[in-house]
Amino acid sequence: MILDGHIHTSNTPERECRESLLERMAEAGVSGGMLLSMDPLGDGKCLSAAERLDKLFSITGGRPNLYTAYWIDPTADDAARQVDLAVSYDVNAFKVICSRFHPSDARAMDTYRKISETGRPVLFHSGICWDGIDSANNHRPGGFECLINIPNLKFTLAHVSWPWCDECIAVYGKFNNAYYWRDDVSCEMFVDITPGTPPLWREEVFKKLFCGDYDVGHNVIFGTDSYAHKYNVTWTRDWMQRDGELYEKFGLAGADGFLEHIYGQNLLRFLGLSDEKFEKKVPMVAESANDTRVRKI
Ligand SMILES: [Zn+2]
Secondary structure, eight states, rough: OOOOEEEESSOOOOHHHHHHHHHHHHHHTOOOEEEEEEOOOTTTTSSSSHHOOOOOOHHHHEEEEEEEEEEEEEEETTTHHHHHHHHTTOOOOEEEEETTTOTHHHHHHHHHHHHHHHHEEEEOOSOOHHHHHHHHHOOGGGGGGGGGTTTOOOEEGGGGGGHHHHHHHHHHHHHHHHHHHHHOOOOOOOOOOOOOOOOOHHHHHHHHHSSSSOOOTTTOOOOOOOEGGGGGGHHHHHHHHHHHHHHHTTOOSSSTTHHIIIIIIIIHTTTTOOOOOOEEEEEOOOOGGOOOOOEEE
């Protein structure tokens, strides 16, 4: 089963959108995925929170394997009310793009804390953002270190933070290493490999992400950035083909459970829909590097 962890929705009629999505996903060999509501500050700014949620759920409602992420502006005056509203719809996750504020903005931090208390994860855009404004400093992976103090938060950085992929991988290592320093750290980082990384960079990024020292097998999520109403079959197939060749090249394709996790199990665990238990290797430095330390997840 292949799940796509990053699918946008837009203001097209729900019925048309749902039919086209299901058809095209089947054609691409994808069984489902996570759909993101419209942008509260962009194409969805004329719609209320309830209207954006209604629209999202009218596409996904009742369909097995279609999950929902409510796109929230965590700095909005009524952000707490929006979290409650989205939870009343039983949304699976939240989505945030920090273009107009730093990830550590105090209002946003309060909202992430509230989201975490509901047991929902957050998908953040990270990397250069095609938003038409000066925003790079709000999207760098290092800026998300502030989340380390939010109890039990699961979050993912989209696009391997392209072009700051090295920094993204380093921040992932830092979050895992923090389990050594502090028993109270319970935040967990995931990496969303939605392109993002243009084809030219993919091999280098995958080599660094998958063949380095960090234990990433349970924390990487496949996604395409397609739109629900025109789910891009060719784009999806091309990326799966390209990625598949790299997984073969790096000897990962045959590794036990590897592809199942990247293409579905990790998204389900991110969403709290899998109770998979495992031990994550805690990366260490220098004289401690041979110590085998793990954090039970
Ligand atoms: Zn996206």
